[in-house]
Amino acid sequence: MRYFLLGFLLLGLVVVSVAGFRGGITRRPPIELFPDMDRQAKLRPQSAHGFFPDGLGSRLHPDQTIPRSQPVLVAGTPVHPFEDHPFNTGYEPGTTNFVQHSPVPVSETLLARGRERFAIHCQPCHGAAGDGKGPTTKYGMVVIGNLHDPRIVQQPDGEIFHVISEGRNLMQGYAANLTAADRWAILAYVRALQLSHLATLEEVPEGLRATLK
């Protein structure tokens, strides 16, 4: 019996020393104990798949085709993402002139959405105030546009939309990361920021003037 107990204890020690404890850091992929249908021969987004020669599970749409889409309501009219419409391009249709005014009517929800998206996508570089002094400037971002620069304030709405979408100079475009509606919302918020920066004391409602210092 003494030997049995000794052996039993030893077995326990061996199991624990080989298998370790719960939550231990490991580089080895998790063991799937009962792998019934855990991994199926189907596509999952952004995963490799051997069916295609280049191995990409998420496919780009082929040349000369248009992805399936739902129209977006812009001021009451449905606009498809492939249409030559200022909402998609920032240009007057058929020309290379930027639209002077945003095709999206400004509302409180639009501004709130713009503010939220600005904080996510623009603030790291342009800063919360839009002055080009975001946190990334400390880590080597060199040229960041100050959104209160008169050069930018005077640009038409369409041009700023175009810069958000396609980028300019060192800034890359955000068309792939933000929907057109969100980019127009950001534009509306940028305009609000600029207005707040350029406002004079006379433009502030009288009752609120004393709160500013």
Added chain:
Amino acid sequence: MSDIFPKWTNKLPGYVILGGALLGTAVVAGTWYYFTPKYTRVGYQPLQPVSFSHHIHVEQLGMDCRYCHNGVESSYHSNIPSSTTCMNCHNQVLKDDPKLALVRESAAAGKPIPWVWIHKTPDYVYFNHAVHVNRGISCVECHGQINLMDEVQHAQPLSMTFCLDCHRHPEAFLRPPEQVYNLNWKPDDPTRQLAQGRRFLEEWKVERLEHCSACHR
């Protein structure tokens, strides 16, 4: 007769019972402890092709989760950012750092970076990110304090019990929508969290989905 069954055999049944009981307990305890995602999944920290640190990007730079994972609010799949998203900053920051060589190549050639997938639910589980984050379930509930991780590791078991614990008592986990992406947020005190969670449950019509086809289709 005494030669056929020597005296020690009197104790044999006791030994067999005791040994059997000990072995049985060990097998049950071992299975309970090891045959669970709490052991098999938690702690998985694979080597990634690029040593990306969430800690630096979130805590030091104050970036929002959605700068990179921009599809999380509108899709069931929370996307890994394309390498062009990395290049938004890294075309200037650490522009020639060898650690980022793979990112630069990937962005230039349009070839994805082979990131290792860590939080992998079985293919018969249809988890929807958008539904969860838009109703006040924070990233932190399933992914742990990823904002503090220099290297991502699997922090929660993501077992079926893990899902059901929350599906049965969502009020303990629902948080104000503006705090979903603030992974450091803690409720002021747990009793208020329950009251607040119950209110969100009512207001947003959150269902306690426990039927099979909520997750399995």
